Amino acid sequence: MSVTALLVKPGEGFVETPFIKDITERALSYLRAGFSINLAGPTGSGKTTLAFHIARQWGRPVVLIVGSEDVTSSSLIGGEFGYSRRYVVDRFISSVLKVEESFHKVWFDERLVIACRNGFTLIYDEFTRVRPEVNNILLPVLEDRMLILPSALGEGYVRVHPMFRAILTSNPEEYAGVYKAQDALLDRVITISLKGFDEETEIKITMARGHVPYHVARKIVRIVRRLRESGLCEYTPTVRSCIMIAKVISQQNITLHSEVFRKICFDILSPKIGRGRSGDINAEVLLNEVLGEVMNERD
Amino acid sequence: MRGIKEPISNTSIIEKRIRKELEAKYGPILDEVTVKAVKMRELEALRKVQATIERARLKLLRMKDMMRLRQEVRREYTKRLKDCSEKHLKSEDPRIDSEEKAEVVFTEVYY
Numbered sequence: 001m002s003v004t005a006l007l008v009k010p011g012e013g014f015v016e017t018p019f020i021k022d023i024t025e026r027a028l029s030y031l032r033a034g035f036s037i038n039l040a041g042p043t044g045s046g047k048t049t050l051a052f053h054i055a056r057q058w059g060r061p062v063v064l065i066v067g068s069e070d071v072t073s074s075s076l077i078g079g080e081f082g083y084s085r086r087y088v089v090d091r092f093i094s095s096v097l098k099v100e101e102s103f104h105k106v107w108f109d110e111r112l113v114i115a116c117r118n119g120f121t122l123i124y125d126e127f128t129r130v131r132p133e134v135n136n137i138l139l140p141v142l143e144d145r146m147l148i149l150p151s152a153l154g155e156g157y158v159r160v161h162p163m164f165r166a167i168l169t170s171n172p173e174e175y176a177g178v179y180k181a182q183d184a185l186l187d188r189v190i191t192i193s194l195k196g197f198d199e200e201t202e203i204k205i206t207m208a209r210g211h212v213p214y215h216v217a218r219k220i221v222r223i224v225r226r227l228r229e230s231g232l233c234e235y236t237p238t239v240r241s242c243i244m245i246a247k248v249i250s251q252q253n254i255t256l257h258s259e260v261f262r263k264i265c266f267d268i269l270s271p272k273i274g275r276g277r278s279g280d281i282n283a284e285v286l287l288n289e290v291l292g293e294v295m296n297e298r299d
Numbered sequence: 300m301r302g303i304k305e306p307i308s309n310t311s312i313i314e315k316r317i318r319k320e321l322e323a324k325y326g327p328i329l330d331e332v333t334v335k336a337v338k339m340r341e342l343e344a345l346r347k348v349q350a351t352i353e354r355a356r357l358k359l360l361r362m363k364d365m366m367r368l369r370q371e372v373r374r375e376y377t378k379r380l381k382d383c384s385e386k387h388l389k390s391e392d393p394r395i396d397s398e399e400k401a402e403v404v405f406t407e408v409y410y
Contacts, residue, residue, distance in 0.1 A: 002402040011409035052410035092376055109401040
């Protein structure tokens, strides 16, 4: 049985702006001081990408666990799966036949044990989607640098490697399929609250991932940000919407002032606007209003 | 000094017994040669029996020796096996040297 560790590298769509540099530097200073961190922020605030970037700067291989209802203690630390049989026929003395047969359960290590033992960086994405009692295993790891393993033979301990760090990500605003993070766990990590990227970073990301020039990326980002800042949308539009719009228009060579661009914006952004927070918003009217404002703005 | 008994040799006892038997069968024997010949045959048979017993005794000794040797070898073997397993079990973490230790595979990913 094998466990995959990741050697993370920045892809061509990754941009490092002063905003990202600042967060990365802060996070690295906490890691250097021996603490693990929790990147908390809403959807589209770049938690997972930042976690990978920080882990890359930390310089150790990464073990990734994605939180979900299905994650159990066994998925984190491993367990006893299957049996191993040993059968020995001893013919050392030809006239004496000695047969030994023994069975024992086979233990397989999972990602958390591998990370603790080898000093890898654990990225625990969306840890609040996992039942809190499962995450209890992290408490002694973060506090006492000791991983406690249950075993049929008694309790086993793994001393946590000095380079081991955990980077957790969580979305405090999400309301479906999440659990409240334990105080004990949050008390052991330093939480960096991400409010979303600044405009310049969003433009750079849209340019790099959507393959559009600066002025096009800026218009797209402004449309999305204007909607977000209006506070009227049912779901907050994120930089992902900017990337989607940019990718589609760059592939189809669509200009910003064409009717097709308006339709693409409508398809991608209207589900975010929905019926609005008050329940009486017309998505098309709001979007047309925002589009009109942004398109008429002078650069 | 007729009061002192001479040690009775095996030969004389046999001689007397044979003579008695022969006399019972054929009447009194006077022929010294016949007596001597019978005596010699009896002695030869005795020697053969003695040789058989000696061979059996030696065989028994050899077997005993062999058993002792085997027991020694077995004892040594068991002791070494025990030492070996003790050494194998010495570990801070019961899983640390175990064959179940998971293998780590590295994969490059881009973010």
